[in-house]
Amino acid sequence: MQIIDNEESGIEINEAGVDLGGLMTVLSKHLYSTPVVALRELVQNGHDSIVRRRIEDSNAFESSIKITVDSKMKTLTISDSGAGLTLEEIHQYLATVGVGYTRTLRAQNEDSDGLIGMFGLGFLSAFVLASKVQVRTCSYQTPNLTHLYQSRNAQNYTALLCEHRGEVGTDVILTLNENYKELANEQRLNHLLSHYCALLHEPIFIGHNELAINHEVPPWRITEEIHPIQLHKRRLSFAKQFESHFEPITTIPLFERAKTNSNEISVVEKDLKGLLWIQDGAFYGTSDNRNLAVFVRGMLLDDDAKDLLPTWAGFMGGVIESQKLTPTASRETLQKDNYYYEVKHAISESLIEGLAEIAKKQPxxxxxxxxxxxxxxxxxxxCDDRLFNLLQDKVKIPSSEGDILVSRLINKERKIHVMLSEEAGFEDMIFRTLKIPVAYGHRYAVIPFLRKWAQLNNLVLIELGTEKGNQHFFTKEELDEVTTKVLxxxxxxxxxxxxxxxLPQELPLVVVPDREAILKNRLESDEADKRISSAALDLVRQFTKKIETRPEIRVFINSSNPAIDFIIHQVKMGKDVSKSILLLKSMKIIMTASGDSQVNVNLSQALSDISQLVITMND
Incomplete structure (x- = not known):
């Protein structure tokens, strides 16, 4: 720590130093999710140096970034044709933590969107990868001089004149640590950097390859006239490069309608560019396969930014590019500031408009x-009324007759029936007999969708299995106590x-689970205390207290059925109906048979009873 004597005030001022050893630990172990990201930072520095030269140097030059390796020497060299550094700039920028020329240049120039760096930490990332770092640089300001910076720890370094580089620009030469020697491999570098640098404007070459890894222009940067069919193919081809799991069905360019139909374009729409796509492959409704890559000023910042996509869009992928989104210090994620949420909203709006366009123009x-x-x-x-209007007559509902449109669920009385249980019960039997489809309400989002659909279209939605729903279906009747007890x-x-x-009259009885009573008994049992947290249990028990205590299963006998009507009259006349009732009971057991072992015992008995009844009836 250096001590400075302030003569004017007589106060001793302490100037804090920087422990680069501790900072390197932060960089290598905590700042980056993987130290390989440090390689991206060095390419970024080369890119910014080219942009700087284009701004400051009036002489024409050919811009490029080249990465070469020597697997025997375990070296990796990043060369750029950028502005280079003077000896003074080496001391000022390479040897001073947190001081970067890029930030200064951005502040001085309005037209600086091409600049990427922000925090002055990019060069230090070289020491994450390398045991020795050399920088051979020639500035456009002193084109006849080349200087060599050398350091092993970023804290101690030398900077001397050296053999002339031959041209303006910089070579960053890394002698790789043992842990990162696999980076001295062109194929490995091509895989990594073609991902990170796909949208950089300056060409990047690996080894002696004459084709830049970022040679393909993204669809939203195409300026020449191109046939719509060719543009559609270019967009699909681009989407396939970034979609690692599924084949894209079609694409949605960001703000396509706003560019053509709106006189007022928002700041986000001016800034944000990119492409969304819809994945192929069928998923269950709760599947979340969203993937979104975010590039800030041309460099990949976050390839897992799915939170910018709406939660309902689990089948979407995309790539977006922004000049204004703010990265965190690691430049691997985004700061969730106000602009982040404006972008999130704008993407959702563009996606909704895009789906409507597909429905209209791409049948x-x-x-x-x-x-x-x-x-x-x-x-x-x-999630959105516009989506509901678009989809309400297009999506299908799982039902007893397969997946069908909502319109097919409406009966003559303008009612829609939905069963809440995933197990086929009395509802399934009744509606198969009546030849009326019933929706399966246990499936994802079916119940809330049907509720909204019924409300908007003035229909009655009957949720079978609930007390209120069953009231629509069963008209109760009263019998005297004696007859009721016998039955x-x-x-x-x-x-x-x-x-x-x-209905139907042909059905003598049905067995109906009272799902509210089942829920009440389950949540109020001692076992629930073991399985559910006390706070949650208290909340749900406040609800179940409102449900009266009653048996979990109800047997509805159909007084409209001729057999039931006959038995009731026989009981009232004092006749023996035990055989008839036994036959009905056997029928009840068969109707409710399942894999439960106790039910199977009853089923065997029921089948035996039917056999005996058939024999006695013929005696």
């Missing part, structure tokens, strides 16, 4: 999207008997 692609992502779109429709004793096993009229 074949739209059909594929609806087929692949029906369940996800069902949920998406609930209950003969038909029920710890179940509640209810006499009602319902």
């Amino acid at each position: 074949e692609a739209w059909r594929r999207i609806l087929t692949r992502h029906n369940e996800a779109l069902l949920a998406a429709a609930l 209950s004793d003969g038909l029920c096993d710890n179940e509640q008997l209810i006499v009602a009229k319902f």
Whole structure:
């Protein structure tokens, strides 16, 4: 720590030093998610040096960044044709932590969008990878002089005149640490840098390859006239490069409609460029395969920025490019400031408009999207009224008759029936008999979608399995206590008997689980205390207290059915109906048979009873 005596005030001022050893630990172990990102920072420095020369030097030059390796010597060299450094600038910028010329240049020039660096830490990243760093540089300001910077730890260095480089620019020569010697491999470098540097404007060459790794112009930068079909193919080809899991069905350029139809374009729309695409492949509605790569000033910053896409868009991928999004210090993620959320909203708006355009202009692609992502779109429709209007008559609902449009669920009384259980129960039997489709409400987003659809179209949605829903279906009737007891004793096993009229008349009885009672009993049992946190359990028990205690299973007998009507009259007349009731009970057991072992025992008995009844009936 250096001590400075301030003569004017008589106060001793302490100037803090920098422990570069500690800073290097932060850089190598904490700042970057992987030290290989340090390589990107060095390419960025070369890129910014070229932009600087273009701004400051009036002489024409050919811009390029070249990366070469020597696998035997374990060296990696990054060469650029940029502005270079004078000896004074070596001392000022290479040897001073947090001081970068790029930031100064950006402050001095309005037209500096091509500059990437921000924090003055980029050069230090070389020491993450290398045991020795050499910088051979020739400044455009002193084109006949070349200087060589050398250091092993960034804290101690030498800077001397050396053999002339031959041209303006800089070579950063890394003698790689043992841990990173695999970087002295052109194929490995090509894989890494073609990912990070795909959108940089300056050409980047690896080895002696004459084709730059970033030679392909992204679709939104195409300036020449191009046929729409060719442009569509270019967009799909670009999407395939970035979509690692699925084939893109079609693409959505950002703000396409705003550019052509709006006189007022927002700051975000002026700044943000890019391409979204819809993935092929069918998913369950809750699948989240969003992927979004974000480039800031041409350099890949975050290839996992899926949070910028709407949560309902689990089938989307994309690449965006911005000059104004702010990176964190590691330049691997974005700061979630106000502008970040403006971009998030703008992407969502562009995506909604894009889906509408596809539906209008790309019918074949739209059909594929609806087929692949029906369940996800069902949920998406609930997130925005525009999406609901677009999708309400296009998405299909899982039902007893397969996946069908909502319009096919409406009966003559303008009612839609939905069953809440995933197990086929009385609802499935009744509606198959009536030949009326019933929706499967346990599937993803079906219930809220149907509720909204019914409300907007003035329909009645009957949710079967709930007390309120069953009231629409069963018209209860009262019997005298004696008849009720005879029927209950003969038909029920710890179940509640209810006499009602319902369709179809041919069905004598149905077994209906009372799902509210099941929920109440389950949550109020001692076992629930072991499985559910006390706070959550208290909340749900406040709800279940409102549900009256009643049996979990109800047996509805159909007084409209001729057999039931006959039995009721026989009981009232004092006749023996035990065989008839036993036959109905056996039928009840068969209707409710499942894999449960106790039910299987009852099923065997029920089948045996039917056999005996058939024999006695013929006696």
